[in-house]
Amino acid sequence: xxxxxxxxxxxxxxxxxxxxxxxxxxxxxxxxxxxxxxxxxxxxxxxxxxxxxxxxxxxxxxxxxxxxxxxxxxxxxxxxxxxxxxxxxxxxxxxxxxxxxxxxxxxxxxxxxxxxxxxxxxxxxxxxxxxxxxxxxxxxxxxxxxxxxxxxxxxxxxxxxxxxxxxxxxxxxxxxxxxxxxxxxxxxxxxxxxxxxxxxxxxxxxxxxxxxxxxxxxxxxxxxxxxxxxxxxxxxxxxxxxxxxxxxxxxxxxxxxxxxxxxxxxxxxxxxxxxxxxxxxxxxxxxxxxxxxxxxxxxxxxxxxxxxxxxxxxxxxxxxxxxxxxxxxxxxxxxxxxxxxxxxxxxxxxxxxxxxxxxxxxxxxxxxxxxxxxxxxxxxxxxxxxxxxxxxxxxxxxxxxxxxxxxxxxxxxxxxxxxxxxxxxxxxxxxxxxxxxxxxxxxxxxxxxxxxxxxxxxxxxxxxxxxxxxxxxxxxxxxxxxxxxxxxxxx
Numbered sequence: 169x170x171x172x173x174x175x176x177x178x179x180x181x182x183x184x185x186x187x188x189x190x191x192x193x194x195x196x197x198x199x200x201x202x203x204x205x206x207x208x209x210x211x212x213x214x215x216x217x218x219x220x221x222x223x224x225x226x227x228x229x230x231x232x233x234x235x236x237x238x239x240x241x242x243x244x245x246x247x248x249x250x251x252x253x254x255x256x257x258x259x260x261x262x263x264x265x266x267x268x269x270x271x272x273x274x275x276x277x278x279x280x281x282x283x284x285x286x287x288x289x290x291x292x293x294x295x296x297x298x299x300x301x302x303x304x305x306x307x308x309x310x311x312x313x314x315x316x317x318x319x320x321x322x323x324x325x326x327x328x329x330x331x332x333x334x335x336x337x338x339x340x341x342x343x344x345x346x347x348x349x350x351x352x353x354x355x356x357x358x359x360x361x362x363x364x365x366x367x368x369x370x371x372x373x374x375x376x377x378x379x380x381x382x383x384x385x386x387x388x389x390x391x392x393x394x395x396x397x398x399x400x401x402x403x404x405x406x407x408x409x410x411x412x413x414x415x416x417x418x419x420x421x422x423x424x425x426x427x428x429x430x431x432x433x434x435x436x437x438x439x440x441x442x443x444x445x446x447x448x449x450x451x452x453x454x455x456x457x458x459x460x461x462x463x464x465x466x467x468x469x470x471x472x473x474x475x476x477x478x479x480x481x482x483x484x485x486x487x488x489x490x491x492x493x494x495x496x497x498x499x500x501x502x503x504x505x506x507x508x509x510x511x512x513x514x515x516x517x518x519x520x521x522x523x524x525x526x527x528x529x530x531x532x533x534x535x536x537x538x539x540x541x542x543x544x545x546x547x548x549x550x551x552x553x554x555x556x557x558x559x560x561x562x563x564x565x566x567x568x569x570x571x572x573x574x575x576x577x578x579x580x581x582x583x584x585x586x587x588x589x590x591x592x593x594x595x596x597x598x599x600x601x602x603x604x605x606x607x608x609x610x611x612x613x614x615x616x617x618x619x620x621x622x623x624x625x626x627x628x629x630x631x632x633x634x635x636x637x638x639x640x641x642x643x644x645x646x647x648x649x650x651x652x653x654x655x656x657x658x659x
Contacts, residue, residue: 192658193377195639197651198390198399200406200519202358202383204548205341208327209282212290212555213547214568214649217327218403219361219381221650224265225330225346228256228275229321231570235647237325241270241347251316251601258307262370264333265351272309276301278331279311291328293574297598318601322571327648349374349654359383363653375641375657385518394420394634401635401642403651406520408466414634421635424468425645429566429629430475431521433529436560437622438584441510448621450500451562452490454536455529461627464524469627474614475573478628482610486618490625497536509537512561516542517550521629522564529564529624555582566629568649573610576617585622 203215208225222230230240242256262270281287283295297320300312313320323329336345344352349369353362361381365374382399384390387407393399394414405411414420435442435451442448461469470478473487501509516526523544530540540562545554554560567575577594579586593616597609618625631646641656 193375194379195376195401195653195656195658196380196382196399197653198382198384198393198402199651200383200385200390200404201547203361204551206344206352206355206361207337207340208330209278209332209337210288210290210341211551213551215547217649218651219363220344220346220348221327221330221648222348222652222654223350223363223379224344224348224352225327225332226348227324227326227330229325231325231648231650233643233645233647233652235570235645237321240325241275241331245321252313254311254313254320255304256309256311258309259370260307262347263368264336264347265345265366266333266336267368268333268335269306270331270333270347271306272303273306274331274333275309276303277334279329281332281337282329289328291326291569293578294323294326294328315599316601317598318606319571319598325648326569327650350379353378372654374654376653379653381651387520397636401633401639403631403633403642405632405634408468408632411466411468411632411634419637421637421639423633423635423642423644425631425633425643426477426479427566427568427629427631427646428477428570428572428648429568429631429646430472430477430572431469431525431564431566431626431629432475433624433626434560434563434565434583435623436558436562436583437586438558439561441504441506441512442561444504445621446500446504447506448623449490450497450504450536451533451538452621452624453493453497453500454533454538455490455624455626456492456532457487457626458492459532460525460528463528464521465627465630468630468632470630472625472628474618474625475567475576475623476610476614477571480571482607484611484614486614487625489618490621494532494536501537506537509539511539511541514540514542515550515554515560515563516544517554517563517565518545518547519566521566525626526564558582558584562624564626568629568646570648573613573617576613576622583623585617585620587616587620590616590620 201215204213208216226240228242229237243259245256279301282289283298297313297317299314302310349366350363351366353364355361364378391407391410411422415422457471471487476483516522533540554563574594575581576585577591600606638659
């Protein structure tokens with residue numbers, strides 16, 4: 169009987185070890201928001217890039233975890249002396265996940281589609297300076313600009329600039345086919361997305377055989393899932409108050425890095441009373457940024473006074489322009505013709521920084537006479553009604569795109585700021601290649617929108633990641649909204 173028991177125990181142990189070993193080739197990654205679709209070239213939701221950037225889709229260039237821009241599908245390039253012609257040399261032997269060859273024709277299709285008049289690309293402005301895309305041969309493509317663009321290689325690294333194929337783009341929203349180290353496998357909407365290793369990847373193969381992205385929006389459920397080890401990694405963990413508990417548990421590692429996420433209280437500049445700069449300034453002075461960071465993010469986040477990442481060397485600290493001063497806020501409201509305040513809407517998308525922060529900000533605004541009526545919206549509703557429909561007075565969202573101060577030059581962007589001087593400044597910046605002059609222009613741009621109080625600048629979003637101990641290769645910082653698994657492995 170003892171021998172039989174020992175045999176059973178030994179067999180069970182062997183089976184457990186085999187299962188555990190098998191699990192080391194798979195990873196279960198949780199994130200708070202489910203992407204509305206999986207085509208990064210046709211939507212604004214950062215959750216799309218979180219799943220597909222680098223994993224499924226790739227561009228001519230790409231961001232690394234430190235924010236640097238390196239070759240992607242283009243292995244090299246030359247820039248003409250006048251800065252107007254970029255000649256890209258593509259990697260040979262690259263195929264899409266359906267087996268078709270990726271070549272210069274696909275690059276031309278992708279960029280022409282992104283810059284087309286009817287383009288639905290959320291960052292169409294990235295491609296506005298392109299006047300022509302020419303196929304030289306199957307592995308060479310030339311991009312011609314109307315004027316020099318010092319950020320061209322940077323722009324081509326965005327998720328909005330990934331290379332797609334005309335044969336498969338129609339189904340990219342639900343069945344994306346790219347060139348990345350992972351292939352799309354399955355999407356159970358409302359629950360998870362599965363990706364599997366691409367056996368024919370042109371570069372270094374992924375160490376993982378497969379990965380599952382799960383969507384857990386509720387902070388309490390996120391904590392429970394990690395503690396039960398139902399997921400291996402949670403990127404953007406939504407309950408920062410629980411981080412000390414994970415840090416004290418040897419089963420886990422906690423990474424807290426920077427993002428490009430400027431979190432703002434956006435105001436509808438085309439709608440009264442926010443078309444009055446005095447009202448916008450009053451709102452800005454009513455907000456105690458540190459109280460929002462402490463209350464909503466448990467102290468994780470960096471106050472900002474303009475739309476620029478504090479870790480960027482060109483950042484200008486302008487927080488003093490919108491310092492917390494409720495008395496000044498009341499004075500400005502009276503000067504603007506609202507001595508008794510006013511009522512407006514505050515539309516809040518699902519992320520905890522918005523929902524938690526919104527409650528705090530509504531209370532602060534109420535103290536100076538502004539009644540902000542909160543409406544919680546699901547992500548699809550926020551995108552459709554608030555972002556695209558302009559149906560809001562105020563809203564809170566974190567802009568995670570890298571170096572995206574240029575959005576303030578687009579009067580049709582959702583907060584509808586229309587300043588010809590700022591637009592001209594951005595045009596000059598685009599055509600400037602000298603690093604020192606670009607820094608000067610960026611300082612001017614930051615100052616202009618801060619002094620115009622376009623929005624209420626809150627804080628730079630941190631990205632806390634909770635992971636099982638031993639997992640390697642996770643990004644600490646997020647220079648773009650991506651959960652890049654191409655270099656992730658178990659020990």
